[in-house]
Amino acid sequence: MNADLMDIDRAVVDPGLYANPERYHALFRHLRRNEPVRWTAPDGFAPFWLVSRHADIMTAEGAAATYLNAPRAVLKPATIEEALSKTQGGHREMIRSMNNMDGDEHRQNRAITSRQFLLPAVNRMTEEIDALAVEFVDRLVARAPECDFARDIALWYPLRVIMSLLGVPKTDEARMLELTLQIFNDAPGTKGADKRGTVQAFFDYFRPIVEDRRANPRDDIASKIANAQINGQPLGDFETFSYFLTVATAGHDTTSSTIAGGLLALIEHPEEMRKLRENPACLDTLADEMMRWVAPVKHFFRTASADCALGGQVIRQGDSLMLAFPSGSRDEAVLAEPDAFRIDRTGNRHVALGAGAHACLGQHLARLEVKQFFKRLIERTDNFALTGPVKRTESLFISGVVNLPVRFTVI
Helix, strand or coil, X not given: CCHHXXXXXXXXXXXXXXXXXXXXXXXXXHHHHHCCEEEECCCCCCCEEEECCHHHHHHHHHCCCCEECCCCCXXXXXXXXXXXXXXXXXXXXXXXXXXXXXXXXXXHHHXXXXXXXXXXXXXXXXXXXXXXXXXXXXXXXXXXXXXXXXXXXXXXXXXXXXXXXXXXXXXXXXXXXXXXXXXXXXXXXXXXXXXXXHHHHHHHHHHHXXXXXXXXXXXXXXXXXXXXXXXXXXXXXXXXXXXXXXXXXXXXXXXXXXXXXHHHHHHHCHHHHHHHHHCHHHHHHHHHHHHHHHCCECEEEEEECCCEEECCEEECCXXXXXXXXXXHCCCCXXXXXXXXXXXXXXXXXXXXCCCHHHCCCCHXXXXXXXXXXXXXXXXXXXXXXXXXXXXXXXXXXXXXXXXXXXXXXXX
C-alpha cells in the first residue's frame, strides 16, 4: 500500500507532498473517492476537516456566512499559531488582510482596490502588460539557447507587473523576490520566527512608500491602499502594510508559478504546444487550463460559524476545514479527463482561483498576464526541451516550479 495512504494525516502536512504533483494527486484521488470530507489530526497541528471534492469546496465557498475566513486562514504548526495568538491578542495569522476577514469587514477591505482589478480596468492594461510580455520574451531570447526559465523569466515578469502597481522601483525587485520566496517556503528547517522576520522586512520596505503616497497621493493602487478609510477611519498601519504584502506576494507568486508550470506542461505535452501554434485562439482558454493544472494555491482554511453538514459529515461550530483547491480542480465528477492537460478545454470549472465572495481579487490580471506572455513566446521561440531536473517549492500554502532548465531555439 502507498505509504501516504497508510498515514494520510502525516502526508497532508508534509511540505514535500506539495512539491510532488504525482504523489499529491494520487493521494487526493483516493480521498475524493473514499473520504471526501475527512477528519484529520496530524501531530503538531490543530485538527481539521480535509475537503477534497469540487462540490464540497464550492458549497463552502458559496456560504461565506457559515464558513468563515477567520480565525484560521492557512495551515501552520500549532506552536506557531499559539505564539501568534499570544502576541497578537488572539489573532493567529502573521498579517491582517482580507484573507483573514469576513462579512462587512471583508467587503470593505476588498473594495479598497476591487475596481482596479475588475475586468474593464484590467482590459485597459492590455497594452502595458503586452509591452512587458515582449520585454521578458526578449530577455528569454537574449539567453538562447539555454536558461533556467523559472528563475530567469517566470519569476520576474509577474513581479514587474505587480510591483509597478505598488510603486516599487525596478532596482528593488530583487529584494521583493527574495522576500516572497522566503515567505512561502515551508521546507524542513524553516521556523516561524524566520517568517515573522520576513513579514517585518516587507513592512519595513513598504513603510516609506506608504508615507510617500500619503504625502503625495497619485492615481495608483499604492495610493488607494495607503490612504484607505473604513467607516470614515484610516486603515491602521498593520492592516495597511498587510494589504501591501498580500497584493505583492499573491499577485506575483501565483502567476509566476502558473507561467513556469504552464511551460513545463507544454514541454511534457508537445501535442498541446503544436495545438497552440496552429490555433492561436487557444490563448483564450490556455490561462485557465494552466491555472487548473498548476493550482499554485494549495488550500485556504474556513471555520464553521454554526453546526452544519458537508459531504455527509456533521461539522461542529468552531471546526476548521481545509479546502484543497488542486484536488477540486481535478475532480472527475465535474471535469472530463481531469488528468489530461488540454489548452482548448472549455467550461473549465476549476477552483484554482477560489470562488464566491473570497475569489481571487487579481484573477483577471493573472489571466491577461499569462495570455500575453504565451502569445509573445510562441512568436519568438520554439523547440523547448528540459535540460535538467525540475524543482518545486516545498510549501503547504502556495507552491510551484522554481527551477526549470530548458533548451530552445529562436525563430
